[in-house]
Amino acid sequence: MTEPKTKLTIGAAVAAALLVAAPVQAEGEYGILMKTLANPFWGAMGEGVEDGAKEAGVDYFMQAVESDQAAESQLNVCNTMLERQPVAMITAAINSTNLLPCLKSAQEAGIAVVDLDGNLDPAILDAEGIDITFRIGSDNVLAGAQGAEFMVGQLGADATGPVLVIEGLSGNITGQMRAEGFANRLGELAPGLEIVASLPGDWDRGKAANITNDILTRNPDLVGIFAANDGMALGAVESVFAAGKGGDVIIIGVDGNSDAVKSIQDGRLTASVAQLPYLVGKQAVENVKMAAEGGSVEDQIIVPTLVLTKEVMEAGTEPLLEFVK
Amino acid sequence: MSTADTRTPAPKPNLWTRVQVGSIEQLHIRLESLIVLFVLAAMMAVLSPFFLSVSNFMNILLATSTIGVLAIAATFVLSSGGLDLSLGSVMGLSGVVGAAVAVKMGMPTPVAVLACIGAGAAAGYVNGLIITRAFVPAFIVTLGMLGIARGLALVISDGRVIYGLPQAMVYLGQGRPFGIPMPVIIFIAAAVVMHIILAYTRYGRHTLAIGDNENAARTAGINVERHRLSLYTLSGGLAGLAGLLFATRINSGDPTAGITYELTAITAAIIGGTNLFGGRGSILGTLIGALIMGVLQNGLNLLAVQSYYQQMAIGAVLILAVFIDQWQLRKESRV
Numbered sequence: 301m302t303e304p305k306t307k308l309t310i311g312a313a314v315a316a317a318l319l320v321a322a323p324v325q326a327e328g329e330y331g332i333l334m335k336t337l338a339n340p341f342w343g344a345m346g347e348g349v350e351d352g353a354k355e356a357g358v359d360y361f362m363q364a365v366e367s368d369q370a371a372e373s374q375l376n377v378c379n380t381m382l383e384r385q386p387v388a389m390i391t392a393a394i395n396s397t398n399l400l401p402c403l404k405s406a407q408e409a410g411i412a413v414v415d416l417d418g419n420l421d422p423a424i425l426d427a428e429g430i431d432i433t434f435r436i437g438s439d440n441v442l443a444g445a446q447g448a449e450f451m452v453g454q455l456g457a458d459a460t461g462p463v464l465v466i467e468g469l470s471g472n473i474t475g476q477m478r479a480e481g482f483a484n485r486l487g488e489l490a491p492g493l494e495i496v497a498s499l500p501g502d503w504d505r506g507k508a509a510n511i512t513n514d515i516l517t518r519n520p521d522l523v524g525i526f527a528a529n530d531g532m533a534l535g536a537v538e539s540v541f542a543a544g545k546g547g548d549v550i551i552i553g554v555d556g557n558s559d560a561v562k563s564i565q566d567g568r569l570t571a572s573v574a575q576l577p578y579l580v581g582k583q584a585v586e587n588v589k590m591a592a593e594g595g596s597v598e599d600q601i602i603v604p605t606l607v608l609t610k611e612v613m614e615a616g617t618e619p620l621l622e623f624v625k
Numbered sequence: 626m627s628t629a630d631t632r633t634p635a636p637k638p639n640l641w642t643r644v645q646v647g648s649i650e651q652l653h654i655r656l657e658s659l660i661v662l663f664v665l666a667a668m669m670a671v672l673s674p675f676f677l678s679v680s681n682f683m684n685i686l687l688a689t690s691t692i693g694v695l696a697i698a699a700t701f702v703l704s705s706g707g708l709d710l711s712l713g714s715v716m717g718l719s720g721v722v723g724a725a726v727a728v729k730m731g732m733p734t735p736v737a738v739l740a741c742i743g744a745g746a747a748a749g750y751v752n753g754l755i756i757t758r759a760f761v762p763a764f765i766v767t768l769g770m771l772g773i774a775r776g777l778a779l780v781i782s783d784g785r786v787i788y789g790l791p792q793a794m795v796y797l798g799q800g801r802p803f804g805i806p807m808p809v810i811i812f813i814a815a816a817v818v819m820h821i822i823l824a825y826t827r828y829g830r831h832t833l834a835i836g837d838n839e840n841a842a843r844t845a846g847i848n849v850e851r852h853r854l855s856l857y858t859l860s861g862g863l864a865g866l867a868g869l870l871f872a873t874r875i876n877s878g879d880p881t882a883g884i885t886y887e888l889t890a891i892t893a894a895i896i897g898g899t900n901l902f903g904g905r906g907s908i909l910g911t912l913i914g915a916l917i918m919g920v921l922q923n924g925l926n927l928l929a930v931q932s933y934y935q936q937m938a939i940g941a942v943l944i945l946a947v948f949i950d951q952w953q954l955r956k957e958s959r960v
Contacts, residue, residue: 384675397879399875472881
């Protein structure tokens, strides 16, 4: 009499197994494809991956391309990595589409795909029929919004005055998301603060310094600057101090890299919305391992960002501070 | 001594020299580069267990297809004594134009494909017009176009990837008739056609003649300006084809596609034996040059060698190739 029941349980187990999206095989190498390592941010993420893999006891091989604009080389490297038949591909795509054909082949070969740093667009993945295991990273829109919240916290909700936004490289989605997050939240919180210019600084410190100079000439009463990364924020800092306006303008960057930390400690840069790339890398590997062992993993893992200021660093009580590299 | 030399009959060339000369005369390729390619492939096969497989060879060809098409364009322009630094940017612009016409304007695939290649040819035509009519050096004009085309690509696309090409268009980049990726088929077909044009037609001979000695070519009755104009247009059109291959491969027009590709394309052409200052060039040679780079990159990727070393390796191969070339030329001129 127990037979039908057993069949039923097996059926249920099979159904359950099928329901778990993109299963990860337990044994084998993890392929990790970064953008470039010639950048402290990706370097820290690489360290996180390395430490995470060591702790989890998994084999991995990591590759990167020569610059974070080498979209086609990254696709070629991705295709080559599939030849080694990894069990999972943890990929930080250069843009939302450049890896699509490779990710499709990975899926066909039963290789789990993980979106590291959230560069893939869910709508495009759906359209291409690619089912990723999970995405992990900080939320760039949120990081921009946190910058706006901090600025408004400093100036007050009824503050007025011109604000400058320095975007990333033209065409780069990450910079666009940060700038948009900042602009939208600033508009909500303090409509009196007017963004007088939003210009691409191409991630370049010198270019950001020039933009700041130009805008300071036009708007000498500038009250705030938001730059989509720390390098550009530091360029802005130089221009502001050179113009004798040091301390009058709130300058916020994004990343939390070591130069920015130093500048904040010196009282030059006001704040940086720190991402925690080390934690992103580490948690990515840990979660793939968990998925491989049959555990359930969330579709979207958001690693928090932290507004780094002189006060926060001096207090030293923020638990996330340990991961600021 | 020299008089004695002229009187002795020329020694019968040994087998190596005969094959060497034969390959240059019949196929217009240098044997050395072919040997480098095979040695490199053999080395990679020994070093990596993943190298020798059909799917990996397809990877190499696929990875070489865009840069290979650009290298064909570079070969034509370089061997005429010109230079096109706008190849990568024009490739990016064409991909965006093709995607914009297909996605934003909803045009059918043939129109989008024509728009894509046409945009490249138009950019090349403008290059050629300014070079031949306004007498601005090619270096300056194409350097300017490098900026203009990239900026225009960003303007048209609003700085974002234009995703979602029609199915038929995507087939050009992702289809695999007989298991061979479409971009590889298009690339090889383009290489064969362009090889025949450069090596065996009057158009090709005129191209090389202009590169060898512009004044002599003019004296011989070649309309140098018109020929140059057509060469830059051809170069732009091929950049458009490269843009089409990449855009259809990733199903989107990426305004940042092809950054610095002009230099990679020129590198492939020179490794393949094209003379940077004109007068000599062959598409099969360029094909081998591009494959040398492709095999090197693929092998180093399989070995998980950091990309920094790959750049060093390609730089070294470039210098080595030109060194062997010069050494051969000196040896020949001494004989």
